[in-house]
Amino acid sequence: xxxxxxxxxxxxxxxxxxxxxxxxxxxxxxxxxxxxxxxxxxxxxxxxxxxxxxxxxxxxxxxxxxxxxxxxxxxxxxxxxxxxxxxxxxxxxxxxxxxxxxxxxxxxxxxxx
Amino acid sequence: xxxxxxxxxxxxxxxxxxxxxxxxxxxxxxxxxxxxxxxxxxxxxxxxxxxxxxxxxxxxxxxxxxxxxxxxxxxxxxxxxxxxxxxxxxxxxxxxxxxxxxxxxxxxxxxxxxx
Numbered sequence: 009x010x011x012x013x014x015x016x017x018x019x020x021x022x023x024x025x026x027x028x029x030x031x032x033x034x035x036x037x038x039x040x041x042x043x044x045x046x047x048x049x050x051x052x053x054x055x056x057x058x059x060x061x062x063x064x065x066x067x068x069x070x071x072x073x074x075x076x077x078x079x080x081x082x083x084x085x086x087x088x089x090x091x092x093x094x095x096x097x098x099x100x101x102x103x104x105x106x107x108x109x110x111x112x113x114x115x116x117x118x119x120x121x
Numbered sequence: 122x123x124x125x126x127x128x129x130x131x132x133x134x135x136x137x138x139x140x141x142x143x144x145x146x147x148x149x150x151x152x153x154x155x156x157x158x159x160x161x162x163x164x165x166x167x168x169x170x171x172x173x174x175x176x177x178x179x180x181x182x183x184x185x186x187x188x189x190x191x192x193x194x195x196x197x198x199x200x201x202x203x204x205x206x207x208x209x210x211x212x213x214x215x216x217x218x219x220x221x222x223x224x225x226x227x228x229x230x231x232x233x234x235x236x
Contacts, residue, residue: 042224044225050230051125051127051211051227051229051230052211052213052225053227054224054225054226057224096161098163100163108166109166109225111164112163113162114162114163116161
């Protein structure tokens with residue numbers, strides 16, 4: 009069985025500062041990794057995914073995440089955040105054998121002006 | 122703009138009412154999902170349809186009844202709900218129907234309040 013841990017429930021950061029949202033997972037099989045973002049009063053949107061290949065994946069809005077197999081991590085980073093990045097960020101994993109995404113508890117990114 | 126459309130966006134109902142939530146997607150995806158999300162929590166899987174057939178029911182109470190009339194539509198019929206069923210109900214679709222990468226496309230959700 010898989011599990012996902014997002015240790016930080018909230019991350020406050022000043023605008024234009026860098027940020028890292030941490031995600032660790034456990035699994036006995038190969039997994040696919042995702043970051044979803046949920047803006048206030050909206051549904052979830054896929055931000056990034058790692059399926060195979062390059063361990064560093066990037067989004068169009070400046071976020072990136074690196075798959076680290078030895079540390080079983082998939083941390084999300086952005087070098088300079090904007091007020092519009094205020095949202096809840098969920099890390100999720102899925103395995104080849106089933107439909108289900110296993111979700112982390114979420115991290116609320118709070119941007120301070 | 123989301124390509125998964127959910128209606129209504131907000132719904133208030135009493136415990137004796139019958140109502141339905143609707144979801145529509147036109148991306149040609151053959152897997153569709155219902156999730157329930159409580160405030161400040163990750164979404165919880167309720168049902169999965171694959172090729173219009175129910176493939177997963179996560180032990181959801183029978184007061185929630187899903188229906189998939191065709192490959193583009195997904196309904197969730199609600200009857201005799203409890204106040205603790207108040208939540209955001211999210212519909213999602215996926216191009217993957219046989220396991221593998223779980224990339225989901227979500228609608229904006231229907232916020233349900235049960236009085």
